[in-house]
Amino acid sequence: MRIVLATLMAMLLIGCADNDSQSTVTQVAQPEEMFKWKLVTTWPKNYPGLGLAPENFASKVAAMSAGRLKIKVYGAGQLVPAFEVFDAVSQGTAEMGHGASYYWTGKAKAAAFFTSVPFGLNAQEMNGWLHYGGGLELWRELYDEFNLVPFAGGNTGVQMAGWFNREINSMEDIKGLKMRIPGMGGDVITRAGGISVTIAGGELYTAMQTGVIDALEWVSPYNDIALGFHQVAKYYYYPGWHEPGPTLELIVNKDALASLPADLQAIVETAARAVNQDMLDEYTARNNEALVSLVETHGVQLRKLPDEVVAELRNISEDMLEELADDSDISRRIAESVKAFQKQATAYHAISEEAYYQARKQK
Ligand code: CA
Numbered sequence: 001m002r003i004v005l006a007t008l009m010a011m012l013l014i015g016c017a018d019n020d021s022q023s024t025v026t027q028v029a030q031p032e033e034m035f036k037w038k039l040v041t042t043w044p045k046n047y048p049g050l051g052l053a054p055e056n057f058a059s060k061v062a063a064m065s066a067g068r069l070k071i072k073v074y075g076a077g078q079l080v081p082a083f084e085v086f087d088a089v090s091q092g093t094a095e096m097g098h099g100a101s102y103y104w105t106g107k108a109k110a111a112a113f114f115t116s117v118p119f120g121l122n123a124q125e126m127n128g129w130l131h132y133g134g135g136l137e138l139w140r141e142l143y144d145e146f147n148l149v150p151f152a153g154g155n156t157g158v159q160m161a162g163w164f165n166r167e168i169n170s171m172e173d174i175k176g177l178k179m180r181i182p183g184m185g186g187d188v189i190t191r192a193g194g195i196s197v198t199i200a201g202g203e204l205y206t207a208m209q210t211g212v213i214d215a216l217e218w219v220s221p222y223n224d225i226a227l228g229f230h231q232v233a234k235y236y237y238y239p240g241w242h243e244p245g246p247t248l249e250l251i252v253n254k255d256a257l258a259s260l261p262a263d264l265q266a267i268v269e270t271a272a273r274a275v276n277q278d279m280l281d282e283y284t285a286r287n288n289e290a291l292v293s294l295v296e297t298h299g300v301q302l303r304k305l306p307d308e309v310v311a312e313l314r315n316i317s318e319d320m321l322e323e324l325a326d327d328s329d330i331s332r333r334i335a336e337s338v339k340a341f342q343k344q345a346t347a348y349h350a351i352s353e354e355a356y357y358q359a360r361k362q363k
Pocket of ligand 1: 159218
């Protein structure tokens with residue numbers, strides 16, 4: 001018995017010694033490289049809602065990598081202006097950026113598809129298309145010539161149609177309307193006789209307050225209440241026809257991403273995926289409470305866009321989507337991919353999500 005025990009002890013000691021020497025050798029042979037990255041955003045530093053996503057991303061990456069990849073977030077204007085984020089990351093001035101792809105339609109028209117297009121995919125469908133329907137591959141192909149690798153970096157769910165200082169009773173009321181509304185939604189408003197402008201988030205409140213614009217769209221109640229738009233606008237319209245499931249983007253300089261070891265690349269991808277879902281969860285949890293507060297405490301007038309206005313905006317949107325598809329080979333392939341995905345998702349959601357919403361309302 002003693003002999004057996006002594007032998008076992010000896011084996012354990014040898015085992016420990018072996019493990020110790022192996023781990024020592026590993027540490028000496030492969031010192032862990034540290035990375036410090038800059039992340040520039042189109043939002044002011046710590047901007048409520050959307051602007052917190054890049055901070056959330058950076059802290060997740062720091063925790064998962066045990067500090068091997070440290071990302072410092074710069075708000076709009078701190079390192080580069082809001083609408084120079086794309087170029088800054090493309091050129092390597094910063095390794096990463098956070099914003100929305102539809103700000104970059106001047107670089108690549110088809111970028112509009114990867115935020116949201118009018119009457120397009122909702123949040124659940126966008127996530128399905130991007131991650132399992134070929135969307136992300138097309139997005140990466142589109143951005144490749146700019147030396148950028150995009151990731152989905154947040155989704156707000158269906159937005160509101162926006163804040164208006166003018167009632168919308170018919171298409172006549174869109175004529176001459178000066179509205180902050182980016183992306184294809186803005187193009188639709190322009191074709192309907194309005195004047196769409198793109199203004200960075202941090203300048204919206206003042207633009208509305210001073211009458212530079214008559215209307216603006218930002219996000220939805222939880223985000224909008226934090227920015228105080230109810231103090232400068234009278235009517236809050238729904239539904240968000242122009243942004244049914246807008247995806248935000250995290251863009252990474254391709255060379256910077258390739259310079260990371262495989263585990264840190266996996267951490268970037270996983271943290272992006274987590275932040276993308278986290279934003280949707282937070283907005284889902286908080287939107288209605290904020291809406292009740294806007295209406296009951298702040299006296300905001302909640303209005304639904306008239307059906308005839310929505311129908312006409314839809315007609316214009318369909319025409320414009322066809323025109324965008326004709327812009328280039330890649331636009332055509334992206335448009336066809338989205339269209340096919342939307343067709344099958346609509347068919348299935350008719351007997352799942354939609355049927356369930358109806359069932360839940362029945363008494
Ligand atoms: Ca928006």
